[in-house]
Each structure stands twice: as structure tokens, then as C-alpha cells.
Amino acid sequence: MAVVTVIYHSQYRGATEALARAVADGAASVPDTDVAQVRVEDADSHWERLHDSDAIVFGTPTYIGGVSARFKEFIEKLAGEVWLKRLWLNKIAAGFTVSAGRSGDKLASLQQLTIFAAQLGMIWVPVRITGGNYSSRGSEDDLNRMAGYLGVMAQANIDEPSDLAPPPSDIRTAQMHGHHVASVTRQYACGRRTLPVDYDQWALTTARTTAPQPASLYDLVPKPGS
Ligand SMILES: Cc1cc2nc3c(=O)[nH]c(=O)nc-3n(C[C@H](O)[C@H](O)[C@H](O)COP(=O)(O)O)c2cc1C
Numbered sequence: 001m002a003v004v005t006v007i008y009h010s011q012y013r014g015a016t017e018a019l020a021r022a023v024a025d026g027a028a029s030v031p032d033t034d035v036a037q038v039r040v041e042d043a044d045s046h047w048e049r050l051h052d053s054d055a056i057v058f059g060t061p062t063y064i065g066g067v068s069a070r071f072k073e074f075i076e077k078l079a080g081e082v083w084l085k086r087l088w089l090n091k092i093a094a095g096f097t098v099s100a101g102r103s104g105d106k107l108a109s110l111q112q113l114t115i116f117a118a119q120l121g122m123i124w125v126p127v128r129i130t131g132g133n134y135s136s137r138g139s140e141d142d143l144n145r146m147a148g149y150l151g152v153m154a155q156a157n158i159d160e161p162s163d164l165a166p167p168p169s170d171i172r173t174a175q176m177h178g179h180h181v182a183s184v185t186r187q188y189a190c191g192r193r194t195l196p197v198d199y200d201q202w203a204l205t206t207a208r209t210t211a212p213q214p215a216s217l218y219d220l221v222p223k224p225g226s
Pocket of ligand 1 (some may be wrong): 009010011012013014015016017061062063064065066098099100101102103104105156157158
């Protein structure tokens with residue numbers, strides 16, 4: 001059984017939530033995959049699930065050319081125990097974002113997500129297909145119509161509800177990515193469990209926090225002068 005968790009923030013119109021649902025649906029279509037969707041606001045009730053996940057998919061809206069403040073707040077909770085003790089080392093990671101503009105500077109959000117994953121020692125999975133909608137035969141109905149590779153890039157008109165925006169092509173792209181991430185995770189999780197215990201099994205089994213939330217950096221490293 002491969003365990004995949006989609007953790008996301010969505011606030012303005014629920015556009016990121018619609019994508020999170022699509023990623024989770026795509027992942028759940030892979031046999032033997034246990035999938036959950038968690039809002040960043042609820043992360044404190046789901047640390048055990050997050051630590052037990054083989055893959056964590058990050059979702060954020062693009063706000064002012066980057067990840068939302070609420071999503072970054074969640075990431076900063078990882079900057080203590082999870083980062084220092086390498087608790088998420090070698091987990092599979094992937095991401096998605098949405099903005100109102102076709103560009104909207106959302107590449108910056110995906111770049112931020114990959115850096116967050118890299119700092120935690122995670123392994124990033126890009127989008128599997130080539131970009132759509134880049135020739136005279138292309139259309140907005142193409143999968144990956146934003147032609148992004150780092151993660152799913154979606155676009156949602158600012159005046160439409162989340163059942164219309166992002167459009168079906170973006171929702172299908174998110175489903176495809178969820179399926180891809182879960183498939184890669186399944187292959188990887190099987191192989192990882194065959195590694196010697198002194199490699200990273202400790203992260204899977206022993207180095208687990210039991211506290212309601214991971215210790216912050218200040219809990220672990222004394223402040224200068226104290
Ligand atoms: C505070 C704020 C900042 C935003 N900044 C951008 C931006 O930089 N580029 C863009 O194209 N859209 C921007 N938008 C639009 C959102 O990215 C878009 O509406 C998105 O679908 C919101 O996702 P959500 O409904 O999951 O919150 C912004 C919206 C808000 C509320």
C-alpha cells in the first residue's frame with residue numbers, strides 16, 4: 001500500500017481545492033494507494049499521517065507571484081524537527097498551483113514548492129506529458145494547456161466559481177498528475193522498503209515525533225545568547 005497525502009491551501013474561490021480533489025482522485029485510481037486530502041489549516045491533526053506518507057503533494061494558490069502566506073506558514077512549521085531530523089527524507093513530492101492570469105507569475109510558486117521539497121530532502125516528480133496548446137492546432141481543452149513541467153499549472157478566471165474555474169482541461173491535468181505521482185510512488189515505495197536499515201529506514205520507523213506538532217527550530221536549537 002502506498003500512502004499519498006495532498007496538502008493544500010485554498011481561500012479565495014476554492015480553485016486550489018478543486019485541483020486538490022482532482023489530484024487526490026487521480027492518485028486514488030492507482031491500485032493499492034491510500035489517499036487523503038488535508039487543508040493546511042488542519043495540519044496539526046494530521047502529523048502522523050504526513051510522517052507516514054510515501055508521497056506528499058503540495059498545493060497552493062498563487063498570491064502576489066508566490067505561494068500564499070497561509071501555505072508558507074505551514075512550510076515554516078517544517079523548518080524545525082522535520083527539516084533537522086530529516087523526517088521527510090526521500091519521500092516523493094509534487095505540486096500544483098493556480099492563478100487568475102495565464103502566467104500570473106505562477107512559475108515562481110512551483111519553484112518555491114520544489115525548493116521547500118529539496119530543503120526537506122524530498123524527491124520531486126514533474127508533469128509526465130509535454131505541454132498542450134502551443135500550436136495553431138492546440139486549444140484551451142488540451143491537457144497541460146499552460147505547458148508547465150515542474151508541476152500542474154492551472155488558471156481560474158477570477159469571476160467564476162470553482163465548478164467552472166479551473167476549466168475541465170486543468171482538472172483532468174491535475175487528475176493525470178495525481179495518477180502519475182501515485183504510480184511513481186508505488187514503484188518507489190516498494191524499492192525503498194528493501195534498502196538497508198542504516199540508509200533511511202530510520203526515518204520510516206523510528207525517528208518519528210509523537211508530539212501533536214513537530215518541534216520548532218527554537219525548541220531544538222538554543223537562541224543566540226540563551
Ligand atoms: C491576495 C491575492 C493575490 C493574488 N495574486 C495573483 C497573482 O500574483 N497572479 C495571478 O494571476 N492571480 C493572482 N490572484 C488570483 C488567484 O491566484 C486566483 O483567484 C486563484 O484561483 C485563487 O485560488 P483559491 O480560490 O484556491 O484561493 C491573487 C488572488 C488573491 C486573493
